[in-house]
Amino acid sequence: xxxxxxxxxxxxxxxxxxxxxxxxxxxxxxxxxxxxxxxxxxxxxxxxxxxxxxxxxxxxxxxxxxxxxxxxxxxxxxxxxxxxxxxxxxxxxxxxxxxxxxxxxxxxxxxxxxxxxxxxxxxxxxxxxxxxxxxxxxxxxxxxxxxxxxxxxxxxxxxxxxxxxxxxxxxxxxxxxxxxxxxxxxxxxxxxxxxxxxxxxxxxxxxxxxxxxxxxxxxxxxxxxxxxxxxxxxxxxxxxxxx
Numbered sequence: 001x002x003x004x005x006x007x008x009x010x011x012x013x014x015x016x017x018x019x020x021x022x023x024x025x026x027x028x029x030x031x032x033x034x035x036x037x038x039x040x041x042x043x044x045x046x047x048x049x050x051x052x053x054x055x056x057x058x059x060x061x062x063x064x065x066x067x068x069x070x071x072x073x074x075x076x077x078x079x080x081x082x083x084x085x086x087x088x089x090x091x092x093x094x095x096x097x098x099x100x101x102x103x104x105x106x107x108x109x110x111x112x113x114x115x116x117x118x119x120x121x122x123x124x125x126x127x128x129x130x131x132x133x134x135x136x137x138x139x140x141x142x143x144x145x146x147x148x149x150x151x152x153x154x155x156x157x158x159x160x161x162x163x164x165x166x167x168x169x170x171x172x173x174x175x176x177x178x179x180x181x182x183x184x185x186x187x188x189x190x191x192x193x194x195x196x197x198x199x200x201x202x203x204x205x206x207x208x209x210x211x212x213x214x215x216x217x218x219x220x221x222x223x224x225x226x227x228x229x230x231x232x233x234x235x236x237x238x239x240x241x242x243x
Contacts, residue, residue, distance in 0.1 A: 001036065001133060002027070002035075002036070002130075002240035003036050003037070003040070003044075003130040003133060003135075004019040004022075004023060004035055004037045004130070005018055005038055005039075005040060005126055005129070005130055006018060006019065006035065006039065006135075007035070007039055007040050007041070007112070007137075008039070008081075008162055009037050009039050009045055009047075009059070009061070010039065010043075010064070011062070013058060013059055013060070013061065013092055014051075014056050014057060014058045014059060015037070015056070015059065016056075017055045017056065017068070019057070020053060020054055020055055020056055020057035020076070021033065021054050021055070021082055023049070023052075024052045024053065024054040024057055025054050027140045029049055029052060029057075030049065030052050031049055031050055031051065031052050032048065032049065033046055033048070033049045034046060034047065034049075034062070034072040035047055035048075035049060035059070035211070036162045037129070037233050038061065038135040039133075039135065040129065040136065040137030041128070041135075041137075042066055042067045042069075042135050042136045043064050043065070043066055043135060043196075044064070044066075044067055044069065044135045045061050045062075045063070045064050045065075046061075046062045046063045046065075047059035047060060047061050047062060047114065048062055048200075049222065050085065053173075057058055061210040064102060066160040067134065067135035067136060070099055070134075071099055071179070072135065072179055072234055073179050073180055073181045074101045074102070074156065074181040074182070075099065075100050075101050075102070075181075075182050075225065075228060076100070076101060076102035076103075076104060076147045076152070076153060076156075076182065076183045076184070077095060077096075077100055077102070077103055077143070077183075077184050077186065077221050077224065077225055078102070078105075078107045078109045078152075078183065078184070078185045078186070079103070079104070079105065079106055079108040079185075079217060079218075079221040080107070080108050080110075080113075080186065080188035080189075081105045081106075081116050081143070081188040082112070082113065082188075082189065082216075082217050082218055084184045085113070085187065087216070087217075087218045088105075088113075088116070088121070089120070089121065089141060090122050090182055090218060090240045091154045091218040091222060092121045092124050092125055092128070092140070092222070093124050093125070093127070093128040093162065094128075094222050095138070095221065095225055095231065096124075096125045096128035096132065096134075096137075096138055096224060097128050097132040097155050098222065098225055098226055098229060099134070099181070099225075099229060100138050100225055101136075101138055102138060102139045102140075102141065102230070103121075103125075103138050103139070103140045103141065103151070104144055104149055105118075105141065105142070105143045105144065105154075106143075106144060106145075106146055106149055106185065106186075106187075107144060107145045108145075108187055108188055108192060108196055109141050109193040109196055109229070110144075110187070110188045110189075110190035110192070110193060111188045111189070112188060112189060113175075113207070114143070115143060116142075116143050118140050118141075118142055119185065122137075122140055122149075123139055123141050125137060125140060135208070138178050139179070143222065146185075146192075146196055146199070146200075147199070149167035149185065150199060150200055150203045150212050151203075153181060153183045155179050155181065156180065156182055156183050157173065157177055157181070157182050157183075157186065157206070158182070158184075158185075158203075158204065158205045159172060159176075159182070159183070159184045159187055159205060159207075159208045159224075160184075160185040160192070160197065160200040160201070160205040160206070160208070161184065161185065161208050161209065161220060161224060162191055162192045162197055162207070163191045163214065164191060164192075164194065164197060167194070167197055167201075167207060168207065169207040169208055170208060170209070170222055171208065171209060171211075172184075172204075172208040172209070172210055172227055173211065173227055173231065175206050175208050175226065176228055176231055178197055178231050178232050179235065179236045179237040181231055182228060184221075184225070184228075185200060185205065186217060186220050186221040186224065188217060189216075189217055199216060210223050210227075211223075213229060213232070214217075
């Protein structure tokens with residue numbers, strides 16, 4: 001199944017140029033053909049092509065259905081962008097495929113990359129959303145200093161993952177409470193500084209470890225997000241058996 005993306009499909013009733021070109025020039029779709037369009041806000045539209053224009057293909061909406069939620073809570077990951085941008089782009093793609101609501105590029109004391117192009121990451125997220133048959137596009141924030149991230153999502157369960165063994169930590173898998181709004185902080189290649197760790201702990205973040213192995217920044221972020229989803233899924237399956 002191929003999904004097309006148009007954030008304003010409900011009002012505009014046409015595909016953007018890139019999707020129009022793909023539908024008309026690449027897939028050879030013609031007037032009368034049906035297609036599936038997502039708006040990135042959680043709705044899936046079944047449409048009929050009424051104007052096979054390669055730059056602004058017009059559609060008629062036949063039905064609109066809310067996306068079946070795979071997870072019910074808000075999942076946010078704040079991660080320091082990697083020095084090599086291609087690794088951060090890979091991470092955005094994979095987190096979108098796995099499922100995340102909010103990606104926050106984090107600026108810390110030891111960050112090697114201090115600027116990032118959000119537009120480029122958003123395009124990667126759109127592609128990953130369509131490929132994984134989701135209808136909700138994660139919000140990608142601009143580069144945000146750690147002191148600002150610390151103030152985000154105060155009602156959620158909040159974790160900070162770091163490598164420093166001198167500051168006690170517990171396993172994320174043991175600390176995570178299923179299906180609760182969650183914010184996870186992942187530091188840069190050089191880890192959070194001791195002062196940053198103290199600041200996050202003072203703000204109520206729970207100190208966690210992702211295991212004994214040393215992970216790359218992008219691996220750590222994806223591992224942490226996947227841990228949440230796996231625990232949620234296991235809990236759901238257990239609840240179903242109990243019912």
